Amino acid sequence: MVRPYAWPVSTMLSEIWRYPVKSMRGHQLTEATVEPWGLAGDRRWMVTDADGSFLTARELPRLLLGVPTPGADNGLRLHADGLGDLVVPAPGADARERTVQIWSSSVRARDAGDDAAAWVAELVGADVRLVWLADPTQRPPNPAFARTDDRVSLADGYPLLVTTEASLEALGGGFSMRRFRPNLVVTGSKAWAEDDWRVVRVGGPGGAVFRAVKGCPRCVMTTRDPDTAEGGREPVTTLARLRRFDGATWFGTNLVPDTPGAVVREGDVVEVLEEVEPGAGPLR
Structure with missing residues:
Protein backbone atom coordinates (compact mmCIF):
# COMPACT_ATOMS: atom_id res chain seq x y z
CA MET A 1 0.00 0.00 0.00
CA VAL A 2 1.35 3.41 -0.94
CA ARG A 3 1.53 5.83 1.96
CA PRO A 4 2.81 9.35 2.54
CA TYR A 5 6.06 9.65 4.43
CA SER A 23 27.78 5.63 -23.11
CA MET A 24 30.38 8.41 -23.23
CA ARG A 25 31.67 10.07 -20.08
CA GLY A 26 29.29 12.16 -18.02
CA HIS A 27 29.93 15.43 -16.26
CA GLN A 28 28.78 16.74 -12.91
CA LEU A 29 26.50 19.79 -12.67
CA THR A 30 25.51 22.09 -9.83
CA GLU A 31 22.00 22.49 -11.27
CA ALA A 32 19.94 21.19 -14.16
CA THR A 33 16.57 21.80 -15.77
CA VAL A 34 14.19 18.88 -15.82
CA GLU A 35 12.52 18.16 -19.15
CA PRO A 36 9.78 15.56 -19.75
CA TRP A 37 12.33 13.11 -21.24
CA GLY A 38 15.17 13.70 -18.76
CA LEU A 39 17.61 16.38 -17.66
CA ALA A 40 18.17 19.04 -20.30
CA GLY A 41 20.90 17.83 -22.66
CA ASP A 42 21.03 14.30 -21.27
CA LEU A 63 33.13 4.80 -25.71
CA LEU A 64 33.65 5.42 -21.98
CA LEU A 65 36.86 7.30 -22.86
CA GLY A 66 35.06 9.87 -25.00
CA VAL A 67 34.52 13.18 -23.19
CA PRO A 68 31.67 15.24 -24.68
CA THR A 69 31.25 18.87 -23.63
CA PRO A 70 27.98 20.58 -24.58
CA GLY A 71 28.41 23.63 -26.79
CA ALA A 72 26.24 26.34 -28.28
CA ASP A 73 22.94 25.48 -29.93
CA ASN A 74 22.95 21.84 -28.77
CA GLY A 75 26.38 21.15 -30.28
CA LEU A 76 29.29 19.24 -28.75
CA ARG A 77 33.03 19.31 -28.35
CA LEU A 78 34.43 15.76 -28.35
CA HIS A 79 37.71 14.98 -26.60
CA ALA A 80 39.73 11.85 -25.88
CA ASP A 81 43.35 11.35 -24.95
CA GLY A 82 45.37 10.75 -28.10
CA LEU A 83 42.75 12.25 -30.42
CA GLY A 84 42.38 15.85 -31.45
CA ASP A 85 39.29 17.68 -30.22
CA LEU A 86 36.36 17.92 -32.60
CA VAL A 87 33.54 20.47 -32.53
CA VAL A 88 30.28 18.89 -33.68
CA PRO A 89 27.38 21.24 -34.43
CA ALA A 90 23.91 19.88 -33.85
CA PRO A 91 22.71 18.70 -37.27
CA GLY A 92 20.27 21.12 -38.86
CA ALA A 93 16.98 20.41 -40.57
CA ASP A 94 18.83 19.77 -43.83
CA ALA A 95 20.99 17.01 -42.31
CA ARG A 96 20.47 13.39 -43.27
CA GLU A 97 17.72 11.93 -41.12
CA ARG A 98 17.89 8.24 -40.27
CA THR A 99 15.70 5.72 -38.51
CA VAL A 100 17.68 4.39 -35.56
CA GLN A 101 16.92 1.50 -33.26
CA ILE A 102 17.31 1.62 -29.48
CA TRP A 103 16.11 -1.55 -27.80
CA SER A 104 12.54 -2.05 -29.09
CA SER A 105 12.06 1.58 -30.14
CA SER A 106 12.61 3.11 -33.56
CA VAL A 107 13.07 6.89 -33.72
CA ARG A 108 14.14 9.41 -36.32
CA ALA A 109 17.50 11.07 -35.63
CA ARG A 110 19.84 13.37 -37.56
CA ASP A 111 23.25 12.13 -38.66
CA ALA A 112 26.14 14.30 -37.41
CA GLY A 113 28.20 13.83 -40.57
CA ASP A 114 31.35 12.08 -41.71
CA ASP A 115 33.85 14.01 -39.57
CA ALA A 116 32.02 13.09 -36.37
CA ALA A 117 31.65 9.48 -37.51
CA ALA A 118 35.38 9.27 -38.29
CA TRP A 119 36.33 10.71 -34.88
CA VAL A 120 34.20 8.21 -32.97
CA ALA A 121 35.32 5.37 -35.25
CA GLU A 122 38.96 6.14 -34.42
CA LEU A 123 38.10 6.18 -30.72
CA VAL A 124 36.34 2.80 -30.68
CA GLY A 125 37.94 1.00 -33.63
CA ALA A 126 34.70 0.25 -35.46
CA ASP A 127 32.56 1.59 -38.30
CA VAL A 128 30.03 3.83 -36.54
CA ARG A 129 27.85 6.90 -36.94
CA LEU A 130 26.96 9.64 -34.46
CA VAL A 131 23.35 10.85 -34.40
CA TRP A 132 21.38 13.55 -32.61
CA LEU A 133 17.80 13.24 -31.43
CA ALA A 134 16.32 16.54 -32.60
CA ASP A 135 12.80 15.58 -31.53
CA PRO A 136 12.79 13.98 -28.06
CA THR A 137 9.02 13.52 -28.00
CA GLN A 138 9.07 10.36 -30.11
CA ARG A 139 9.88 7.60 -27.67
CA PRO A 140 7.66 6.29 -24.85
CA PRO A 141 9.07 4.28 -21.94
CA ASN A 142 7.81 0.77 -21.23
CA PRO A 143 4.02 1.18 -20.85
CA ALA A 144 4.00 -1.41 -18.06
CA PHE A 145 5.77 1.14 -15.85
CA ALA A 146 4.81 4.50 -17.37
CA ARG A 147 1.89 6.59 -18.54
CA THR A 148 0.91 6.93 -22.17
CA ASP A 149 2.20 10.52 -22.41
CA ASP A 150 5.58 9.86 -20.73
CA ARG A 151 8.66 10.20 -22.92
CA VAL A 152 12.35 9.30 -22.76
CA SER A 153 15.28 10.51 -24.87
CA LEU A 154 18.07 8.00 -25.66
CA ALA A 155 18.55 6.64 -22.15
CA ASP A 156 18.12 2.90 -21.89
CA GLY A 157 14.59 2.95 -20.57
CA TYR A 158 13.47 5.91 -18.46
CA PRO A 159 14.19 9.65 -18.19
CA LEU A 160 16.33 9.69 -15.02
CA LEU A 161 18.10 7.35 -12.63
CA VAL A 162 18.47 8.07 -8.91
CA THR A 163 20.93 6.33 -6.60
CA THR A 164 21.82 6.82 -2.95
CA GLU A 165 25.13 7.15 -1.17
CA ALA A 166 23.85 4.86 1.59
CA SER A 167 23.23 2.02 -0.87
CA LEU A 168 26.69 2.45 -2.37
CA GLU A 169 28.20 2.29 1.11
CA ALA A 170 26.15 -0.82 1.90
CA LEU A 171 27.44 -2.43 -1.27
CA GLY A 172 30.99 -2.04 0.03
CA GLY A 173 34.10 -2.58 -2.05
CA GLY A 174 34.93 1.09 -2.49
CA PHE A 175 33.15 1.29 -5.84
CA SER A 176 32.76 4.64 -7.57
CA MET A 177 29.19 5.83 -8.08
CA ARG A 178 30.27 6.72 -11.61
CA ARG A 179 30.08 3.03 -12.54
CA PHE A 180 26.30 3.22 -12.12
CA ARG A 181 25.80 6.38 -14.24
CA PRO A 182 23.07 8.04 -12.18
CA ASN A 183 21.52 11.42 -12.92
CA LEU A 184 20.69 12.19 -9.29
CA VAL A 185 22.55 11.04 -6.18
CA VAL A 186 20.89 11.36 -2.77
CA THR A 187 22.60 11.54 0.60
CA GLY A 188 21.03 11.08 4.05
CA SER A 189 18.69 8.18 3.29
CA LYS A 190 18.85 4.59 4.50
CA ALA A 191 20.45 1.96 2.31
CA TRP A 192 18.09 0.58 -0.34
CA ALA A 193 15.32 2.99 0.72
CA GLU A 194 14.96 3.96 -2.94
CA ASP A 195 13.34 0.55 -3.56
CA ASP A 196 10.30 1.77 -1.65
CA TRP A 197 9.94 5.27 -3.09
CA ARG A 198 6.97 6.00 -5.33
CA VAL A 199 6.82 9.82 -5.47
CA VAL A 200 9.83 12.02 -4.73
CA ARG A 201 10.18 15.80 -4.61
CA VAL A 202 13.51 17.59 -4.98
CA GLY A 203 13.72 21.20 -3.84
CA GLY A 204 10.78 21.54 -1.43
CA PRO A 205 7.35 22.96 -2.26
CA GLY A 206 7.32 24.08 -5.87
CA GLY A 207 10.29 21.84 -6.63
CA ALA A 208 10.72 18.96 -9.07
CA VAL A 209 8.39 16.00 -8.55
CA PHE A 210 9.21 12.53 -9.91
CA ARG A 211 7.47 9.18 -10.02
CA ALA A 212 9.72 6.28 -9.06
CA VAL A 213 8.56 3.72 -11.60
CA LYS A 214 11.03 0.83 -11.74
CA GLY A 215 14.24 -0.49 -10.24
CA CYS A 216 17.32 -0.59 -12.44
CA PRO A 217 18.80 -4.00 -13.35
CA ARG A 218 22.54 -3.66 -13.84
CA CYS A 219 24.58 -4.94 -16.75
CA VAL A 220 28.19 -5.51 -17.77
CA MET A 221 28.76 -1.75 -18.21
CA THR A 222 29.10 -1.39 -14.45
CA THR A 223 32.10 -3.75 -14.56
CA ARG A 224 34.05 -1.29 -16.75
CA ASP A 225 36.33 1.18 -15.02
CA PRO A 226 34.92 4.60 -16.00
CA ASP A 227 38.41 6.07 -16.36
CA THR A 228 40.18 3.28 -18.25
CA ALA A 229 37.33 1.19 -19.74
CA GLU A 230 39.07 -1.93 -18.42
CA GLY A 231 36.71 -4.74 -17.41
CA GLY A 232 36.38 -7.02 -14.42
CA ARG A 233 33.74 -8.91 -12.45
CA GLU A 234 32.76 -6.24 -9.95
CA PRO A 235 30.45 -4.79 -8.82
CA VAL A 236 28.07 -7.30 -10.43
CA THR A 237 29.51 -10.20 -8.42
CA THR A 238 28.82 -8.39 -5.15
CA LEU A 239 25.42 -7.19 -6.33
CA ALA A 240 24.49 -10.75 -7.22
CA ARG A 241 25.21 -11.78 -3.65
CA LEU A 242 23.26 -8.91 -2.08
CA ARG A 243 20.70 -7.75 -4.63
CA ARG A 244 19.66 -10.60 -6.91
CA PHE A 245 15.95 -10.65 -7.77
CA ASP A 246 14.23 -12.37 -10.69
CA GLY A 247 17.52 -13.35 -12.26
CA ALA A 248 18.96 -9.80 -12.35
CA THR A 249 21.08 -7.58 -10.08
CA TRP A 250 19.66 -4.20 -9.07
CA PHE A 251 21.03 -0.80 -8.10
CA GLY A 252 19.14 2.49 -8.32
CA THR A 253 15.61 3.49 -9.26
CA ASN A 254 14.26 4.95 -12.50
CA LEU A 255 12.33 8.22 -12.34
CA VAL A 256 9.79 9.94 -14.58
CA PRO A 257 9.36 13.73 -14.18
CA ASP A 258 5.94 15.16 -13.38
CA THR A 259 7.01 18.84 -13.26
CA PRO A 260 8.93 19.59 -16.46
CA GLY A 261 10.66 22.95 -16.38
CA ALA A 262 11.61 22.64 -12.70
CA VAL A 263 15.27 23.10 -11.78
CA VAL A 264 17.14 20.74 -9.44
CA ARG A 265 20.18 22.00 -7.57
CA GLU A 266 22.97 20.38 -5.64
CA GLY A 267 22.06 20.60 -1.95
CA ASP A 268 18.28 20.58 -2.55
CA VAL A 269 16.22 18.81 0.08
CA VAL A 270 14.82 15.48 -1.12
CA GLU A 271 11.41 14.43 0.20
CA VAL A 272 9.67 11.13 -0.33
CA LEU A 273 6.02 12.07 -0.75
CA GLU A 274 4.80 8.50 -1.20
CA GLU A 275 6.44 5.17 -0.50
CA VAL A 276 5.49 1.54 0.14
CA GLU A 277 6.30 -0.66 3.08
CA PRO A 278 9.95 -1.74 2.90
CA GLY A 279 11.08 -5.24 2.13
CA ALA A 280 9.68 -6.08 -1.30
CA GLY A 281 12.86 -5.10 -3.16
CA PRO A 282 12.96 -2.95 -6.30
CA LEU A 283 9.98 -2.49 -8.61
CA ARG A 284 10.47 -5.02 -11.37
Missing part, protein backbone atom coordinates in the same frame (compact mmCIF):
# COMPACT_ATOMS: atom_id res chain seq x y z
CA ALA A 6 7.64 12.53 6.34
CA TRP A 7 11.26 12.29 5.18
CA PRO A 8 14.12 13.79 7.23
CA VAL A 9 15.20 17.22 6.00
CA SER A 10 18.80 15.98 6.12
CA THR A 11 18.11 13.95 2.96
CA MET A 12 19.57 16.02 0.14
CA LEU A 13 20.63 15.93 -3.48
CA SER A 14 24.40 15.51 -3.34
CA GLU A 15 25.25 15.10 -7.04
CA ILE A 16 23.74 15.81 -10.47
CA TRP A 17 25.12 14.06 -13.57
CA ARG A 18 24.44 14.51 -17.27
CA TYR A 19 25.59 12.27 -20.15
CA PRO A 20 25.36 14.19 -23.43
CA VAL A 21 26.34 11.16 -25.57
CA LYS A 22 24.97 7.78 -24.62
CA ARG A 43 21.52 11.49 -23.83
CA ARG A 44 20.35 13.37 -26.88
CA TRP A 45 23.33 11.98 -28.86
CA MET A 46 24.03 8.33 -29.59
CA VAL A 47 26.45 6.12 -31.50
CA THR A 48 25.01 3.60 -33.98
CA ASP A 49 26.30 1.06 -36.44
CA ALA A 50 26.00 1.66 -40.17
CA ASP A 51 22.48 0.23 -40.16
CA GLY A 52 21.24 2.50 -37.36
CA SER A 53 21.27 0.06 -34.43
CA PHE A 54 22.42 1.68 -31.20
CA LEU A 55 25.84 0.86 -29.77
CA THR A 56 26.99 1.32 -26.18
CA ALA A 57 30.01 0.59 -24.02
CA ARG A 58 28.63 -2.91 -23.60
CA GLU A 59 29.85 -3.63 -27.14
CA LEU A 60 32.40 -0.83 -27.48
CA PRO A 61 34.01 -0.20 -24.07
CA ARG A 62 36.21 2.61 -25.39
Whole structure:
Protein backbone atom coordinates (compact mmCIF):
# COMPACT_ATOMS: atom_id res chain seq x y z
CA MET A 1 0.00 0.00 0.00
CA VAL A 2 1.35 3.41 -0.94
CA ARG A 3 1.53 5.83 1.96
CA PRO A 4 2.81 9.35 2.54
CA TYR A 5 6.06 9.65 4.43
CA ALA A 6 7.64 12.53 6.34
CA TRP A 7 11.26 12.29 5.18
CA PRO A 8 14.12 13.79 7.23
CA VAL A 9 15.20 17.22 6.00
CA SER A 10 18.80 15.98 6.12
CA THR A 11 18.11 13.95 2.96
CA MET A 12 19.57 16.02 0.14
CA LEU A 13 20.63 15.93 -3.48
CA SER A 14 24.40 15.51 -3.34
CA GLU A 15 25.25 15.10 -7.04
CA ILE A 16 23.74 15.81 -10.47
CA TRP A 17 25.12 14.06 -13.57
CA ARG A 18 24.44 14.51 -17.27
CA TYR A 19 25.59 12.27 -20.15
CA PRO A 20 25.36 14.19 -23.43
CA VAL A 21 26.34 11.16 -25.57
CA LYS A 22 24.97 7.78 -24.62
CA SER A 23 27.78 5.63 -23.11
CA MET A 24 30.38 8.41 -23.23
CA ARG A 25 31.67 10.07 -20.08
CA GLY A 26 29.29 12.16 -18.02
CA HIS A 27 29.93 15.43 -16.26
CA GLN A 28 28.78 16.74 -12.91
CA LEU A 29 26.50 19.79 -12.67
CA THR A 30 25.51 22.09 -9.83
CA GLU A 31 22.00 22.49 -11.27
CA ALA A 32 19.94 21.19 -14.16
CA THR A 33 16.57 21.80 -15.77
CA VAL A 34 14.19 18.88 -15.82
CA GLU A 35 12.52 18.16 -19.15
CA PRO A 36 9.78 15.56 -19.75
CA TRP A 37 12.33 13.11 -21.24
CA GLY A 38 15.17 13.70 -18.76
CA LEU A 39 17.61 16.38 -17.66
CA ALA A 40 18.17 19.04 -20.30
CA GLY A 41 20.90 17.83 -22.66
CA ASP A 42 21.03 14.30 -21.27
CA ARG A 43 21.52 11.49 -23.83
CA ARG A 44 20.35 13.37 -26.88
CA TRP A 45 23.33 11.98 -28.86
CA MET A 46 24.03 8.33 -29.59
CA VAL A 47 26.45 6.12 -31.50
CA THR A 48 25.01 3.60 -33.98
CA ASP A 49 26.30 1.06 -36.44
CA ALA A 50 26.00 1.66 -40.17
CA ASP A 51 22.48 0.23 -40.16
CA GLY A 52 21.24 2.50 -37.36
CA SER A 53 21.27 0.06 -34.43
CA PHE A 54 22.42 1.68 -31.20
CA LEU A 55 25.84 0.86 -29.77
CA THR A 56 26.99 1.32 -26.18
CA ALA A 57 30.01 0.59 -24.02
CA ARG A 58 28.63 -2.91 -23.60
CA GLU A 59 29.85 -3.63 -27.14
CA LEU A 60 32.40 -0.83 -27.48
CA PRO A 61 34.01 -0.20 -24.07
CA ARG A 62 36.21 2.61 -25.39
CA LEU A 63 33.13 4.80 -25.71
CA LEU A 64 33.65 5.42 -21.98
CA LEU A 65 36.86 7.30 -22.86
CA GLY A 66 35.06 9.87 -25.00
CA VAL A 67 34.52 13.18 -23.19
CA PRO A 68 31.67 15.24 -24.68
CA THR A 69 31.25 18.87 -23.63
CA PRO A 70 27.98 20.58 -24.58
CA GLY A 71 28.41 23.63 -26.79
CA ALA A 72 26.24 26.34 -28.28
CA ASP A 73 22.94 25.48 -29.93
CA ASN A 74 22.95 21.84 -28.77
CA GLY A 75 26.38 21.15 -30.28
CA LEU A 76 29.29 19.24 -28.75
CA ARG A 77 33.03 19.31 -28.35
CA LEU A 78 34.43 15.76 -28.35
CA HIS A 79 37.71 14.98 -26.60
CA ALA A 80 39.73 11.85 -25.88
CA ASP A 81 43.35 11.35 -24.95
CA GLY A 82 45.37 10.75 -28.10
CA LEU A 83 42.75 12.25 -30.42
CA GLY A 84 42.38 15.85 -31.45
CA ASP A 85 39.29 17.68 -30.22
CA LEU A 86 36.36 17.92 -32.60
CA VAL A 87 33.54 20.47 -32.53
CA VAL A 88 30.28 18.89 -33.68
CA PRO A 89 27.38 21.24 -34.43
CA ALA A 90 23.91 19.88 -33.85
CA PRO A 91 22.71 18.70 -37.27
CA GLY A 92 20.27 21.12 -38.86
CA ALA A 93 16.98 20.41 -40.57
CA ASP A 94 18.83 19.77 -43.83
CA ALA A 95 20.99 17.01 -42.31
CA ARG A 96 20.47 13.39 -43.27
CA GLU A 97 17.72 11.93 -41.12
CA ARG A 98 17.89 8.24 -40.27
CA THR A 99 15.70 5.72 -38.51
CA VAL A 100 17.68 4.39 -35.56
CA GLN A 101 16.92 1.50 -33.26
CA ILE A 102 17.31 1.62 -29.48
CA TRP A 103 16.11 -1.55 -27.80
CA SER A 104 12.54 -2.05 -29.09
CA SER A 105 12.06 1.58 -30.14
CA SER A 106 12.61 3.11 -33.56
CA VAL A 107 13.07 6.89 -33.72
CA ARG A 108 14.14 9.41 -36.32
CA ALA A 109 17.50 11.07 -35.63
CA ARG A 110 19.84 13.37 -37.56
CA ASP A 111 23.25 12.13 -38.66
CA ALA A 112 26.14 14.30 -37.41
CA GLY A 113 28.20 13.83 -40.57
CA ASP A 114 31.35 12.08 -41.71
CA ASP A 115 33.85 14.01 -39.57
CA ALA A 116 32.02 13.09 -36.37
CA ALA A 117 31.65 9.48 -37.51
CA ALA A 118 35.38 9.27 -38.29
CA TRP A 119 36.33 10.71 -34.88
CA VAL A 120 34.20 8.21 -32.97
CA ALA A 121 35.32 5.37 -35.25
CA GLU A 122 38.96 6.14 -34.42
CA LEU A 123 38.10 6.18 -30.72
CA VAL A 124 36.34 2.80 -30.68
CA GLY A 125 37.94 1.00 -33.63
CA ALA A 126 34.70 0.25 -35.46
CA ASP A 127 32.56 1.59 -38.30
CA VAL A 128 30.03 3.83 -36.54
CA ARG A 129 27.85 6.90 -36.94
CA LEU A 130 26.96 9.64 -34.46
CA VAL A 131 23.35 10.85 -34.40
CA TRP A 132 21.38 13.55 -32.61
CA LEU A 133 17.80 13.24 -31.43
CA ALA A 134 16.32 16.54 -32.60
CA ASP A 135 12.80 15.58 -31.53
CA PRO A 136 12.79 13.98 -28.06
CA THR A 137 9.02 13.52 -28.00
CA GLN A 138 9.07 10.36 -30.11
CA ARG A 139 9.88 7.60 -27.67
CA PRO A 140 7.66 6.29 -24.85
CA PRO A 141 9.07 4.28 -21.94
CA ASN A 142 7.81 0.77 -21.23
CA PRO A 143 4.02 1.18 -20.85
CA ALA A 144 4.00 -1.41 -18.06
CA PHE A 145 5.77 1.14 -15.85
CA ALA A 146 4.81 4.50 -17.37
CA ARG A 147 1.89 6.59 -18.54
CA THR A 148 0.91 6.93 -22.17
CA ASP A 149 2.20 10.52 -22.41
CA ASP A 150 5.58 9.86 -20.73
CA ARG A 151 8.66 10.20 -22.92
CA VAL A 152 12.35 9.30 -22.76
CA SER A 153 15.28 10.51 -24.87
CA LEU A 154 18.07 8.00 -25.66
CA ALA A 155 18.55 6.64 -22.15
CA ASP A 156 18.12 2.90 -21.89
CA GLY A 157 14.59 2.95 -20.57
CA TYR A 158 13.47 5.91 -18.46
CA PRO A 159 14.19 9.65 -18.19
CA LEU A 160 16.33 9.69 -15.02
CA LEU A 161 18.10 7.35 -12.63
CA VAL A 162 18.47 8.07 -8.91
CA THR A 163 20.93 6.33 -6.60
CA THR A 164 21.82 6.82 -2.95
CA GLU A 165 25.13 7.15 -1.17
CA ALA A 166 23.85 4.86 1.59
CA SER A 167 23.23 2.02 -0.87
CA LEU A 168 26.69 2.45 -2.37
CA GLU A 169 28.20 2.29 1.11
CA ALA A 170 26.15 -0.82 1.90
CA LEU A 171 27.44 -2.43 -1.27
CA GLY A 172 30.99 -2.04 0.03
CA GLY A 173 34.10 -2.58 -2.05
CA GLY A 174 34.93 1.09 -2.49
CA PHE A 175 33.15 1.29 -5.84
CA SER A 176 32.76 4.64 -7.57
CA MET A 177 29.19 5.83 -8.08
CA ARG A 178 30.27 6.72 -11.61
CA ARG A 179 30.08 3.03 -12.54
CA PHE A 180 26.30 3.22 -12.12
CA ARG A 181 25.80 6.38 -14.24
CA PRO A 182 23.07 8.04 -12.18
CA ASN A 183 21.52 11.42 -12.92
CA LEU A 184 20.69 12.19 -9.29
CA VAL A 185 22.55 11.04 -6.18
CA VAL A 186 20.89 11.36 -2.77
CA THR A 187 22.60 11.54 0.60
CA GLY A 188 21.03 11.08 4.05
CA SER A 189 18.69 8.18 3.29
CA LYS A 190 18.85 4.59 4.50
CA ALA A 191 20.45 1.96 2.31
CA TRP A 192 18.09 0.58 -0.34
CA ALA A 193 15.32 2.99 0.72
CA GLU A 194 14.96 3.96 -2.94
CA ASP A 195 13.34 0.55 -3.56
CA ASP A 196 10.30 1.77 -1.65
CA TRP A 197 9.94 5.27 -3.09
CA ARG A 198 6.97 6.00 -5.33
CA VAL A 199 6.82 9.82 -5.47
CA VAL A 200 9.83 12.02 -4.73
CA ARG A 201 10.18 15.80 -4.61
CA VAL A 202 13.51 17.59 -4.98
CA GLY A 203 13.72 21.20 -3.84
CA GLY A 204 10.78 21.54 -1.43
CA PRO A 205 7.35 22.96 -2.26
CA GLY A 206 7.32 24.08 -5.87
CA GLY A 207 10.29 21.84 -6.63
CA ALA A 208 10.72 18.96 -9.07
CA VAL A 209 8.39 16.00 -8.55
CA PHE A 210 9.21 12.53 -9.91
CA ARG A 211 7.47 9.18 -10.02
CA ALA A 212 9.72 6.28 -9.06
CA VAL A 213 8.56 3.72 -11.60
CA LYS A 214 11.03 0.83 -11.74
CA GLY A 215 14.24 -0.49 -10.24
CA CYS A 216 17.32 -0.59 -12.44
CA PRO A 217 18.80 -4.00 -13.35
CA ARG A 218 22.54 -3.66 -13.84
CA CYS A 219 24.58 -4.94 -16.75
CA VAL A 220 28.19 -5.51 -17.77
CA MET A 221 28.76 -1.75 -18.21
CA THR A 222 29.10 -1.39 -14.45
CA THR A 223 32.10 -3.75 -14.56
CA ARG A 224 34.05 -1.29 -16.75
CA ASP A 225 36.33 1.18 -15.02
CA PRO A 226 34.92 4.60 -16.00
CA ASP A 227 38.41 6.07 -16.36
CA THR A 228 40.18 3.28 -18.25
CA ALA A 229 37.33 1.19 -19.74
CA GLU A 230 39.07 -1.93 -18.42
CA GLY A 231 36.71 -4.74 -17.41
CA GLY A 232 36.38 -7.02 -14.42
CA ARG A 233 33.74 -8.91 -12.45
CA GLU A 234 32.76 -6.24 -9.95
CA PRO A 235 30.45 -4.79 -8.82
CA VAL A 236 28.07 -7.30 -10.43
CA THR A 237 29.51 -10.20 -8.42
CA THR A 238 28.82 -8.39 -5.15
CA LEU A 239 25.42 -7.19 -6.33
CA ALA A 240 24.49 -10.75 -7.22
CA ARG A 241 25.21 -11.78 -3.65
CA LEU A 242 23.26 -8.91 -2.08
CA ARG A 243 20.70 -7.75 -4.63
CA ARG A 244 19.66 -10.60 -6.91
CA PHE A 245 15.95 -10.65 -7.77
CA ASP A 246 14.23 -12.37 -10.69
CA GLY A 247 17.52 -13.35 -12.26
CA ALA A 248 18.96 -9.80 -12.35
CA THR A 249 21.08 -7.58 -10.08
CA TRP A 250 19.66 -4.20 -9.07
CA PHE A 251 21.03 -0.80 -8.10
CA GLY A 252 19.14 2.49 -8.32
CA THR A 253 15.61 3.49 -9.26
CA ASN A 254 14.26 4.95 -12.50
CA LEU A 255 12.33 8.22 -12.34
CA VAL A 256 9.79 9.94 -14.58
CA PRO A 257 9.36 13.73 -14.18
CA ASP A 258 5.94 15.16 -13.38
CA THR A 259 7.01 18.84 -13.26
CA PRO A 260 8.93 19.59 -16.46
CA GLY A 261 10.66 22.95 -16.38
CA ALA A 262 11.61 22.64 -12.70
CA VAL A 263 15.27 23.10 -11.78
CA VAL A 264 17.14 20.74 -9.44
CA ARG A 265 20.18 22.00 -7.57
CA GLU A 266 22.97 20.38 -5.64
CA GLY A 267 22.06 20.60 -1.95
CA ASP A 268 18.28 20.58 -2.55
CA VAL A 269 16.22 18.81 0.08
CA VAL A 270 14.82 15.48 -1.12
CA GLU A 271 11.41 14.43 0.20
CA VAL A 272 9.67 11.13 -0.33
CA LEU A 273 6.02 12.07 -0.75
CA GLU A 274 4.80 8.50 -1.20
CA GLU A 275 6.44 5.17 -0.50
CA VAL A 276 5.49 1.54 0.14
CA GLU A 277 6.30 -0.66 3.08
CA PRO A 278 9.95 -1.74 2.90
CA GLY A 279 11.08 -5.24 2.13
CA ALA A 280 9.68 -6.08 -1.30
CA GLY A 281 12.86 -5.10 -3.16
CA PRO A 282 12.96 -2.95 -6.30
CA LEU A 283 9.98 -2.49 -8.61
CA ARG A 284 10.47 -5.02 -11.37
